[in-house]
Amino acid sequence: MRTDTLPSEVRSGPGPIGTSPPRPDGLAKVTGAAVFADDLVLPGLWFGATLRSPHAHARIAALRFDPAQAPAGTVAVTARDLPGPNGVQLIDDEWPVLADGVVRHVGEAVALVAAPTRTAARQALAAFSVEYEPLTAVLTMADAAAADAPPLATVEIAYGDVEAALAAADVVVEGTYRTGHQEHIYIECQAMTAWEEDGVLVAAGSMQCPYYVHKSLVHALGLPADGVRVRATVVGGGFGGKEDYPSLIALHAALLARAAGRPVRLAYDRHEDIVATTKRHPAEVRHRTGLHRDGTLTAVDVEVLLDGGAYRTLSPVVLSRAALHAGGPYRCPHVRVRGRVLATHTAPNGAFRGFGAPQTQFAMERQMDRAARALGLDPFTIRARNVAGPGDELPTGQVLDESAGGRLCLEEVERRTGFTARWRALEREREVRFGVGAEGRIPARGVGLSLYFHGAGFTGNGERRMRSPVAARLLADGRIEVLTAMTDMGQGCAAVFPQIAAAAAGVAAEDLVFAEPDTAEVPDSGPTVASRTTMIIGGAIASAAGELRRRVDAWLAARGETPGAFREAAARYVAAGEPAEVVVRHEPPEEQQFDDERYQGAAYPTFSWGADVAEVEVDPDTYAVHPVRVTAVCEVGRAIHPRLCAGQVEGGTLQAVGWALLEEVKLTEGRYLNDRLATYIIPTVRDTPRIDVHLLECPWAGGPFGAKGMGELPMDGGAPAVAQAVENATGLEIDELPITPERLYETDRAGRRVRG
Numbered sequence: 001m002r003t004d005t006l007p008s009e010v011r012s013g014p015g016p017i018g019t020s021p022p023r024p025d026g027l028a029k030v031t032g033a034a035v036f037a038d039d040l041v042l043p044g045l046w047f048g049a050t051l052r053s054p055h056a057h058a059r060i061a062a063l064r065f066d067p068a069q070a071p072a073g074t075v076a077v078t079a080r081d082l083p084g085p086n087g088v089q090l091i092d093d094e095w096p097v098l099a100d101g102v103v104r105h106v107g108e109a110v111a112l113v114a115a116p117t118r119t120a121a122r123q124a125l126a127a128f129s130v131e132y133e134p135l136t137a138v139l140t141m142a143d144a145a146a147a148d149a150p151p152l153a154t155v156e157i158a159y160g161d162v163e164a165a166l167a168a169a170d171v172v173v174e175g176t177y178r179t180g181h182q183e184h185i186y187i188e189c190q191a192m193t194a195w196e197e198d199g200v201l202v203a204a205g206s207m208q209c210p211y212y213v214h215k216s217l218v219h220a221l222g223l224p225a226d227g228v229r230v231r232a233t234v235v236g237g238g239f240g241g242k243e244d245y246p247s248l249i250a251l252h253a254a255l256l257a258r259a260a261g262r263p264v265r266l267a268y269d270r271h272e273d274i275v276a277t278t279k280r281h282p283a284e285v286r287h288r289t290g291l292h293r294d295g296t297l298t299a300v301d302v303e304v305l306l307d308g309g310a311y312r313t314l315s316p317v318v319l320s321r322a323a324l325h326a327g328g329p330y331r332c333p334h335v336r337v338r339g340r341v342l343a344t345h346t347a348p349n350g351a352f353r354g355f356g357a358p359q360t361q362f363a364m365e366r367q368m369d370r371a372a373r374a375l376g377l378d379p380f381t382i383r384a385r386n387v388a389g390p391g392d393e394l395p396t397g398q399v400l401d402e403s404a405g406g407r408l409c410l411e412e413v414e415r416r417t418g419f420t421a422r423w424r425a426l427e428r429e430r431e432v433r434f435g436v437g438a439e440g441r442i443p444a445r446g447v448g449l450s451l452y453f454h455g456a457g458f459t460g461n462g463e464r465r466m467r468s469p470v471a472a473r474l475l476a477d478g479r480i481e482v483l484t485a486m487t488d489m490g491q492g493c494a495a496v497f498p499q500i501a502a503a504a505a506g507v508a509a510e511d512l513v514f515a516e517p518d519t520a521e522v523p524d525s526g527p528t529v530a531s532r533t534t535m536i537i538g539g540a541i542a543s544a545a546g547e548l549r550r551r552v553d554a555w556l557a558a559r560g561e562t563p564g565a566f567r568e569a570a571a572r573y574v575a576a577g578e579p580a581e582v583v584v585r586h587e588p589p590e591e592q593q594f595d596d597e598r599y600q601g602a603a604y605p606t607f608s609w610g611a612d613v614a615e616v617e618v619d620p621d622t623y624a625v626h627p628v629r630v631t632a633v634c635e636v637g638r639a640i641h642p643r644l645c646a647g648q649v650e651g652g653t654l655q656a657v658g659w660a661l662l663e664e665v666k667l668t669e670g671r672y673l674n675d676r677l678a679t680y681i682i683p684t685v686r687d688t689p690r691i692d693v694h695l696l697e698c699p700w701a702g703g704p705f706g707a708k709g710m711g712e713l714p715m716d717g718g719a720p721a722v723a724q725a726v727e728n729a730t731g732l733e734i735d736e737l738p739i740t741p742e743r744l745y746e747t748d749r750a751g752r753r754v755r756g
Helices: 007-010 026-031 118-127 139-149 161-169 210-221 246-262 269-276 315-324 357-375 379-384 405-419 419-431 462-465 493-505 533-558 565-574 641-659 718-730 741-749
Strands: 046-052 058-065 075-077 109-115 128-134 153-157 171-179 189-198 201-204 227-231 264-267 283-291 298-307 333-345 442-458 467-472 482-483 512-513 581-585 606-618 625-635 689-695
Touching: 026 606, 046 246, 046 269, 058 109, 058 379, 075 246, 109 118, 109 128, 109 246, 118 128, 118 606, 139 298, 153 741, 161 283, 161 298, 171 357, 189 246, 189 689, 201 210, 201 246, 210 227, 210 246, 210 462, 210 581, 246 264, 298 315, 298 357, 298 482, 315 333, 357 379, 357 718, 379 405, 379 442, 405 442, 405 606, 405 625, 405 689, 419 442, 419 718, 442 718, 467 533, 482 493, 482 533, 493 512, 493 533, 533 565, 533 581, 606 641, 606 718, 625 641, 625 718, 641 689, 641 718, 689 741, 718 741
Parallel strands: 046 264, 201 227, 298 333, 482 512, 625 689
Antiparallel strands: 046 109, 058 128, 075 109, 153 333, 171 283, 189 201, 189 264, 283 298, 442 606, 467 482, 467 581, 606 625
């Protein structure tokens, strides 16, 4: 990122705000000193392994374990050994800890073993014998819809009179768009260690949400809250995959540790991680869109179908965000969104960066492109005529505030790339480069534009229900210790939080200490998800740190002293026995109200905005797509740490490009065929386009120093921009991800070409 593209006041900032200091956790990570989940050293540590179902749907007729066939001392655990409910506590507890009587997806955990070594644990799995009676399996969304089984979740948003508006529209455009699974491919696979310490069950591992894991352990093991302690180790990436699944693997490790009477670790290799863990929900999104002849939207009617897999997990809230973003960053007087999560006999799908919004915004952006072609408009013009801005109302009735920067992003990306002129020129050149009788077999070039937004923070009343607390206290040496449950999974809160606290308290970074995420030490400040960490928890940190500074200054003033060096004064304040701890809870503004039943009101406190231009080359012989460059302009409120903020945009954009072009999950009989990195393809350096990031700032009054949440935002824009660029290059209709050479070839053979 070029910092000279930022306003001067942001580059300097108030104190540390707007600067880019080194990450405090960076040196330990690059030198190997950081302790990740599989690095913990514990005396007497054993290792666990998991017996998994080979069937998508089957009855367990018999399950036997023969100790004589296992290494000496092996312990085994089945569902019968659970002391409490057989369910992982998320929204509900219907996701089994271990299968009991029936399996509902390939890879479902049936039993567990622990032994002194990893090899011995894997060998011990052979001591199980299982008799399965296969049952009919529902393996696709089409099958699930035909079966007419109860959905895992539903949602409906109604705004205006859609049917009347469609009937009165000058033009009605229809389209159906599909996206597939996406695997997280975090660097560090799932891992958890459990043991008992002074009568307390301890679980330590790689996670985003320590209190989610704590809640699940208390629930399924029937333990008191103070009988469980959960510690987050250094996290090697999450992207949502360390939100839901760590609760399950922690329960498995805990069951084995209690059975073995010693510490037990479960650490997956990449193959098992792909087979067993949650993924992005596949989606099918159907659109009917009404427009005036000038391209102004009059009606948007959307049906969203998500594949939830075998169990509900977090699907209801994924569907919620998917539906709330289904109309895109546009104003429209009549909108209807109906959504369902369908159940299939495949592994559960769960949290993934963007949380449903990438799927529905891909569909809306593609529908806008289809509408533009039907009306003879270019992609920029139709977006510019419809982009929502300050004072406009969203389909829930939420009125956008002054920080709504969608138009700024759109105009800035046009200014930087000259998109419209290039798109038109490439439209004219396409037949020469790619069409029938094309001259020379040189790659066809294309450019594509996307506009997107993302609600920051929990949906609806989530933040109001949690009222997330942050604690701060003065230590004896005068330093401020800050306590939250937030984890740094690579996004950089270990750097951003000290900047916020230092600026709020007027102290230096060395005057601050941040406690490790440990449920025995830190308050439940909520999960590290939903683009809420900097905006919500950072705001509470600023209030807490600032309050401690005010207390010390007031104490000095009462003594007739003028403020001097903070550390020295704070140490004397503590020694005098003055109140040295403060707890601040995040309190959403009273005007931010949301009706969870009717889906009306302010679904999010604010939105971040973005616009991307993608450039691609398409080989006319092999149909291979090479992404050349992506220009991403993002409005983020205020960039606390510009370099890390830009890094989030770069990483999210590349993740979106990979989802658009390469990352494909194929299944047969419910079994993943792409179940290792040899077959699940992610972008390498050679596949990575140049990514130019430009940050725009419309400071939001509700965030610390004007910051908004933005970690998920860039996931929403890359795929539709790439899809439009491929369409610009080839003239082929692109309505499904990933855009593989095989899929392009079949589209070409079928003659599915754009009109207009």
